[in-house]
Amino acid sequence: MNKVFSDFLAWTREHEWGCDESYDLTLSNGTKLSVWDSGVLEVSPANPGHKDIVLSCAVHGNETAPIEICRDIINDIIDEKQTVTHRTLFLIANPASINKGERFVEENMNRLFSGEHSKGSTQNKERERAAKIENYVERFYQSAPEGSRERFHYDLHTAIRDSKREKFAVYPFTHGAPYSRQQLQFLLACGVDTVLLNQAPTTTFSYFSARQFNAHAFTVELGKVRPFGENDRAKFAAAEATLRNLISQAEQDFGPFEPEQHFVFKEAQTINRTQPDFELNFADDVANFTSFNKGEILAWDGDKACYAQHDGEHIIFPNAKVALGHRALLTVVRVPTESLDLV
Numbered sequence: 001m002n003k004v005f006s007d008f009l010a011w012t013r014e015h016e017w018g019c020d021e022s023y024d025l026t027l028s029n030g031t032k033l034s035v036w037d038s039g040v041l042e043v044s045p046a047n048p049g050h051k052d053i054v055l056s057c058a059v060h061g062n063e064t065a066p067i068e069i070c071r072d073i074i075n076d077i078i079d080e081k082q083t084v085t086h087r088t089l090f091l092i093a094n095p096a097s098i099n100k101g102e103r104f105v106e107e108n109m110n111r112l113f114s115g116e117h118s119k120g121s122t123q124n125k126e127r128e129r130a131a132k133i134e135n136y137v138e139r140f141y142q143s144a145p146e147g148s149r150e151r152f153h154y155d156l157h158t159a160i161r162d163s164k165r166e167k168f169a170v171y172p173f174t175h176g177a178p179y180s181r182q183q184l185q186f187l188l189a190c191g192v193d194t195v196l197l198n199q200a201p202t203t204t205f206s207y208f209s210a211r212q213f214n215a216h217a218f219t220v221e222l223g224k225v226r227p228f229g230e231n232d233r234a235k236f237a238a239a240e241a242t243l244r245n246l247i248s249q250a251e252q253d254f255g256p257f258e259p260e261q262h263f264v265f266k267e268a269q270t271i272n273r274t275q276p277d278f279e280l281n282f283a284d285d286v287a288n289f290t291s292f293n294k295g296e297i298l299a300w301d302g303d304k305a306c307y308a309q310h311d312g313e314h315i316i317f318p319n320a321k322v323a324l325g326h327r328a329l330l331t332v333v334r335v336p337t338e339s340l341d342l343v
């Protein structure tokens with residue numbers, strides 16, 4: 001078998017910024033596999049179900065657990081051990097950053113979506129790749145069969161720091177649209193009991209799919225960043241099984257919705273680094289979801305103090321080393337699940 005299909009991840013890593021050739025393979029049950037570029041694999045059943053699903057990993061190259069999960073699902077599809085009922089697009093977003101073993105090569109890809117890749121005079125490979133990825137997602141959703149369909153995108157990540165809540169998802173800003181009860185249940189089945197509600201547009205991949213294509217789209221943080229082979233896959237088993245069920249089962253049944261099982265937080269502040277001398281006012285080993293009280297200093301942006309504005313304000317994704325203008329800290333406050341506008 002061609003290496004494209006015998007080891008899709010290895011072949012992708014050998015073509016780290018893309019490949020102009022396309023490759024096809026038809027499985028014995030008629031499911032068609034089409035490779036559009038390195039890291040870009042469309043799986044199209046002969047009689048597809050009503051869901052169009054995007055599963056992405058390696059937007060950050062050192063977040064290896066999601067890459068291992070996608071690799072294993074893809075290999076099982078090719079070996080005909082994993083059935084696929086719904087059209088699914090796998091995206092290994094930034095193979096060059098996998099090869100480097102780092103979050104990114106030149107620029108954080110997850111700040112380049114919704115056209116951000118083409119703003120200003122900067123050009124680099126990550127910008128080119130983000131633009132191509134946007135096109136692949138558009139092509140995938142737009143080439144779906146006619147009829148009533150549902151779109152999904154789970155952008156799989158792991159976090160730099162320890163977290164007091166191990167698995168959590170970012171729910172992109174909905175512009176006032178209600179939140180999906182079924183999606184909270186899907187995430188819970190993945191072991192993700194915690195959801196952060198963004199309150200404004202972002203330039204992330206998941207916001208792009210949600211906004212442009214009305215997909216149920218999430219950034220899903222499944223654990224902590226570790227090198228290949230050092231992930232405890234048992235901790236990811238529920239997520240992997242639920243993703244496998246998503247692509248293979250006509251419908252997933254999550255039972256009754258139980259609000260108390262979901263821990264929902266709303267964005268309180270996004271603190272950007274605007275000054276070269278940006279400092280966090282807590283130690284490097286302080287975990288995600290550590291809580292601060294109103295008036296406590298969270299960070300120094302130059303000589304401007306950034307304060308917690310609420311009691312019980314939890315810190316997420318603190319990173320003083322981000323590029324100027326980028327988010328250095330997100331803060332969230334708990335909201336009752338019952339207070340959400342759910343559909």
Ligand SMILES: O=C(O)CCC(=O)N[C@@H](CCC(=O)O)C(=O)O
Nearest residue numbers: 110157159160161170204219317
């Ligand atoms: O642990 C960290 O500091 C970063 C983990 C990560 O890559 N998170 C995503 C979240 C994207 C979102 O807000 O939807 C990111 O920062 O890109």
Ligand SMILES: [Zn+2]
Nearest residue numbers: 060063157158
């Ligand atoms: Zn990430």
